[in-house]
Amino acid sequence: MPAPRVGLFATCLTDTFYPSTARAVLRLLERLGCDVDFPMDQTCCGQMHYNTGYREEARSLASKYAGVFAGYDAIVAPSGSCGGMVREIHPELHGSSDAFARTYELSEFLVDVLGVTDVGAYFPHRVTYHPTCHSLRMLGVGDKPLQLLRSVRGLDLVELPEAETCCGFGGTFAVKNADTSTAMLGDKMRCVLNTGAEVLCAGDNSCLMHIGGGLSRLRTGVRTVHLAEILASTEEEPWAATP
Amino acid sequence: MGSNPVTWLGSPVFPKAAKAALADTQLRRNLRKATHTIRDKRAKAVAELPDWEQLRRAGEAIKDDVLSNLDTYLERIEAAVTARGGIVHWALDAHEANEIVLRLAREAGTDEVVKVKSMATAEIGLNEALEAGGIRAVETDLAELIVQLGNDRPSHILVPAIHRNRSEIKEIFQREMAEKPASDEPRDLAEAARRHLRRKFLLARVAVSGANFGVADTGSIVVVESEGNGRMCLTLPEVLITVMGIEKLVPTWRDLEVFLQLLPRSSTAERMNPYTSVWTGVTPGDGPQQFHLVLLDNGRTDALADRVGRQALRCIRCSACLNVCPVYERTGGQAYGSVYPGPIGAILSPQLVNDMHDKQAASLPYASSLCGACYEVCPVRINIPEVLVHLRAEAVEAKGRTPESVGMAALGWIFNDARRYENAQKVGSLARHLAPSGRISSLPWPGSKWTSARDVPTPPAESFRTWWRKNRG
Amino acid sequence: MADTRSVVLGRIRRALADRPSVEAIPRDYDLSRPLGDLVELAAERIADYRAEVHQVASADVPAKIASLLAARGATRMVGPVDLPSSWRVDGAEWLIDSPSLSIDQLDGADGVLTGCAVAIAETGTLVLDGGEAQGRRALTLVPDYHLCVVRTDQIVGIVPEALARLEPTRPLTFISGPSATSDIELDRVEGVHGPRTLHVIIAVT
Ligand code: SF4
Numbered sequence: 001m002p003a004p005r006v007g008l009f010a011t012c013l014t015d016t017f018y019p020s021t022a023r024a025v026l027r028l029l030e031r032l033g034c035d036v037d038f039p040m041d042q043t044c045c046g047q048m049h050y051n052t053g054y055r056e057e058a059r060s061l062a063s064k065y066a067g068v069f070a071g072y073d074a075i076v077a078p079s080g081s082c083g084g085m086v087r088e089i090h091p092e093l094h095g096s097s098d099a100f101a102r103t104y105e106l107s108e109f110l111v112d113v114l115g116v117t118d119v120g121a122y123f124p125h126r127v128t129y130h131p132t133c134h135s136l137r138m139l140g141v142g143d144k145p146l147q148l149l150r151s152v153r154g155l156d157l158v159e160l161p162e163a164e165t166c167c168g169f170g171g172t173f174a175v176k177n178a179d180t181s182t183a184m185l186g187d188k189m190r191c192v193l194n195t196g197a198e199v200l201c202a203g204d205n206s207c208l209m210h211i212g213g214g215l216s217r218l219r220t221g222v223r224t225v226h227l228a229e230i231l232a233s234t235e236e237e238p239w240a241a242t243p
Numbered sequence: 244m245g246s247n248p249v250t251w252l253g254s255p256v257f258p259k260a261a262k263a264a265l266a267d268t269q270l271r272r273n274l275r276k277a278t279h280t281i282r283d284k285r286a287k288a289v290a291e292l293p294d295w296e297q298l299r300r301a302g303e304a305i306k307d308d309v310l311s312n313l314d315t316y317l318e319r320i321e322a323a324v325t326a327r328g329g330i331v332h333w334a335l336d337a338h339e340a341n342e343i344v345l346r347l348a349r350e351a352g353t354d355e356v357v358k359v360k361s362m363a364t365a366e367i368g369l370n371e372a373l374e375a376g377g378i379r380a381v382e383t384d385l386a387e388l389i390v391q392l393g394n395d396r397p398s399h400i401l402v403p404a405i406h407r408n409r410s411e412i413k414e415i416f417q418r419e420m421a422e423k424p425a426s427d428e429p430r431d432l433a434e435a436a437r438r439h440l441r442r443k444f445l446l447a448r449v450a451v452s453g454a455n456f457g458v459a460d461t462g463s464i465v466v467v468e469s470e471g472n473g474r475m476c477l478t479l480p481e482v483l484i485t486v487m488g489i490e491k492l493v494p495t496w497r498d499l500e501v502f503l504q505l506l507p508r509s510s511t512a513e514r515m516n517p518y519t520s521v522w523t524g525v526t527p528g529d530g531p532q533q534f535h536l537v538l539l540d541n542g543r544t545d546a547l548a549d550r551v552g553r554q555a556l557r558c559i560r561c562s563a564c565l566n567v568c569p570v571y572e573r574t575g576g577q578a579y580g581s582v583y584p585g586p587i588g589a590i591l592s593p594q595l596v597n598d599m600h601d602k603q604a605a606s607l608p609y610a611s612s613l614c615g616a617c618y619e620v621c622p623v624r625i626n627i628p629e630v631l632v633h634l635r636a637e638a639v640e641a642k643g644r645t646p647e648s649v650g651m652a653a654l655g656w657i658f659n660d661a662r663r664y665e666n667a668q669k670v671g672s673l674a675r676h677l678a679p680s681g682r683i684s685s686l687p688w689p690g691s692k693w694t695s696a697r698d699v700p701t702p703p704a705e706s707f708r709t710w711w712r713k714n715r716g
Numbered sequence: 717m718a719d720t721r722s723v724v725l726g727r728i729r730r731a732l733a734d735r736p737s738v739e740a741i742p743r744d745y746d747l748s749r750p751l752g753d754l755v756e757l758a759a760e761r762i763a764d765y766r767a768e769v770h771q772v773a774s775a776d777v778p779a780k781i782a783s784l785l786a787a788r789g790a791t792r793m794v795g796p797v798d799l800p801s802s803w804r805v806d807g808a809e810w811l812i813d814s815p816s817l818s819i820d821q822l823d824g825a826d827g828v829l830t831g832c833a834v835a836i837a838e839t840g841t842l843v844l845d846g847g848e849a850q851g852r853r854a855l856t857l858v859p860d861y862h863l864c865v866v867r868t869d870q871i872v873g874i875v876p877e878a879l880a881r882l883e884p885t886r887p888l889t890f891i892s893g894p895s896a897t898s899d900i901e902l903d904r905v906e907g908v909h910g911p912r913t914l915h916v917i918i919a920v921t
Pocket of ligand 1: 509557558559560561562563564565587617620621622623624625
């Protein structure tokens with residue numbers, strides 16, 4: 001079987017703020033034999049516009065996405081939220097397109113398309129996992145991220161209490177309803193701290209930015225690390241906090 | 244149509260009301276305890292049925308059929324009820340419905356009516372209207388009684404006093420009842436309510452109820468309850484007046500086999516609620532000998548005209564969406580400023596008000612992080628997040644040009660072109676370029692509302708695309 | 717001025733200008749389900765809601781009625797007009813609803829004895845339809861104690877099977893356990909306005 005041609009959809013947030021996550025996806029997928037491309041014309045899936053009520057802007061970004069990612073065997077995003085936007089909402093905005101249907105959140109792509117759960121990763125830390133709402137309820141990734149994490153050597157996985165409760169990010173919700181968002185964040189952080197984990201892992205940098213921002217403000221010492229970075233980490237090339 | 248009493252006059256916009264509610268630590272404890280108890284129980288009750296998903300899909304389809312043929316089914320139930328000795332009335336809005344009930348109560352020569360808990364009558368402010376007309380409405384559902392005696396507002400569609408814990412309830416009862424409760428044990432509180440209402444039930448001449456379902460082809464009305472106050476009201480008085488939203492229909496008797504499974508497990512997490520009453524018109528020698536059915540529009544036809552929003556009319560008022568909602572759990576129901584709080588309230592109230600220039604109503608669709616927990620549990624599969632986003636678009640349109648819309652348009656323009664986007668990334672960061680003074684405060688990037696509780700990520704030395712161009716390009 | 721009825725119907729027709737097409741209702745949910753021994757299940761599920769359940773052979777029903785009433789000290793019992801004579805056991809005065817009992821008479825009684833129309837095993841529900849040995853609705857509502865006799869042939873497995881047996885235009889009451897409420901902290905406690913004690917005799921044929 002020839003190597004699948006994968007378009008990496010980095011998402012605007014990860015491209016801009018978390019390049020290490022995008023590089024981790026690249027490294028991981030190449031390690032697993034994929035031919036990965038990053039089409040330079042990509043920008044944003046339009047979710048923030050759509051969710052805030054700006055449908056027209058979102059529609060034009062959906063159309064842009066369909067053009068930019070045409071022709072790949074699969075498109076992989078390190079985000080359940082943006083992946084959900086593309087697969088579930090873009091068709092409604094733009095009409096159906098292969099680019100939408102072939103878009104996967106990272107854990108789905110690994111488990112469902114490549115059929116692997118052990119990606120040969122090594123990450124000797126105590127980790128707890130927060131399933132983000134859109135990966136869970138829009139895409140239905142289920143326990144795929146956990147299957148992947150359980151196969152990581154050295155990793156001590158601890159269960160997060162009330163894991164499936166929203167962290168309170170919600171895009172513009174965090175600003176428009178800042179007090180409620182902060183209350184939800186507070187409860188999520190309490191659950192994270194109760195696990196005694198050193199690392200909080202999730203498949204969405206947006207939620208990690210929110211929870212991590214709170215954890216850092218409280219100087220808890222708990223780090224937030226995207227799933228891709230844990231899975232990319234090996235004994236030879238271990239994960240290192242980006243400066 | 245004047246202002247719709249479905250939202251309470253003078254209520255602050257949601258973020259403001261939420262801020263006040265969040266500061267009430269007792270309220271938050273009460274809500275957390277109640278919602279967490281019911282969540283786990285609901286999950287268990289639902290897991291017991293192997294065909295739950297099939298029932299949900301059937302429930303959704305039956306309700307969609309009702310909505311698509313609402314005129315036909317309404318005419319059908321009207322004919323069936325009339326044929327069985329009932330009298331059907333139509334009310335366009337709250338005012339008309341209240342007038343009808345007031346007139347009927349007066350005709351029956353009573354100055355007091357007993358009431359079964361009903362969202363429809365809460366929505367139209369019936370108690371206040373009757374009061375103004377010199378007729379006392381006695382709420383008989385325990386939670387409604389707590390709200391009524393406490394001079395309070397409801398905060399949940401199933402358990403309007405969910406924001407009160409047992410000791411608060413005991414205080415209210417001690418203050419308001421002739422016979423005080425023995426303790427704050429739920430059993431004693433229930434006993435106190437029983438004694439308080441007993442004579443009223445036995446002597447009542449007129450009762451007012453809502454309806455959970457109306458069966459179009461037989462004219463049968465269904466009320467689902469727990470305490471027996473419903474049975475008291477539906478059985479003992481001479482006159483029964485039922486106010487039913489026009490969307491509460493099911494086409495046939497058989498359709499109830501779906502809803503009598505979906506509703507109890509979703510609402511009180513029971514295999515079956517203690518009592519369900521079904522009656523059709525008037526039965527000689529059994530129950531009220533005069534039966535009036537008031538069919539209520541009050542904004543429902545406006546919601547029906549909205550192709551995305553109309554799915555909210557499938558709602559069977561089970562309250563599962565409230566119980567799982569992380570926002571509701573923290574703010575409670577009163578922050579929504581409506582008898583319909585929580586996720587369903589956030590999509591239903593603005594549609595019934597039907598005016599996105601109403602700031603309070605327009606703030607409700609934003610009262611959600613779009614986590615989707617509501618959609619996941621809704622027994623009739625209302626895609627609440629979809630409707631929330633749809634109503635947000637209407638709110639944006641109604642507002643016209645605002646700093647937010649200008650910012651969003653600018654951001655859209657940048658995102659539409661990778662070069663513009665990359666330039667924006669390079670000038671410091673995309674975010675700061677766009678919101679130098681935090682003026683576009685609705686963006687999820689640095690802004691004072693963000694930084695009040697969270698640190699901002701440090702922008703990296705280079706974006707991923709810059710790295711890619713250097714190393715792979 | 718048009719009457720409200722035509723206004724509302726007109727608004728509905730305008731709102732449905734698109735007249736969304738409806739596909740056939742998917743009825744692939746269970747219409748019955750293998751549940752094992754229905755009598756055992758019914759007994760267990762009714763008891764789950766804090767009703768006391770007794771299984772006895774049909775012939776022993778009167779003796780069971782007598783012993784349950786004696787144990788409660790229930791001496792003034794309400795019954796529908798067609799209450800089987802063998803159920804009107806000695807030791808209690810029988811207030812038969814013919815002529816109609818007043819509400820005060822019902823309120824003053826120690827309890828009521830009836831049969832039922834259908835019982836649903838899975839949910840632990842009794843359904844009364846005002847038919848044989850049941851009487852009008854007030855009889856089973858006002859007294860604080862309800863003793864209900866269920867024949868095994870009246871027991872069905874799940875809700876759809878029960879509805880298929882019922883005639884919707886009769887006044888129906890579905891009863892699952894004694895009166896209860898979830899209104900205090902969303903937790904079920906028994907005993908509000910309806911009968912606070914429910915005893916069920918399953919008459920095994
Ligand atoms: S929207 Fe769905 S979950 Fe919420 S109350 Fe209505 S039926 Fe229940």
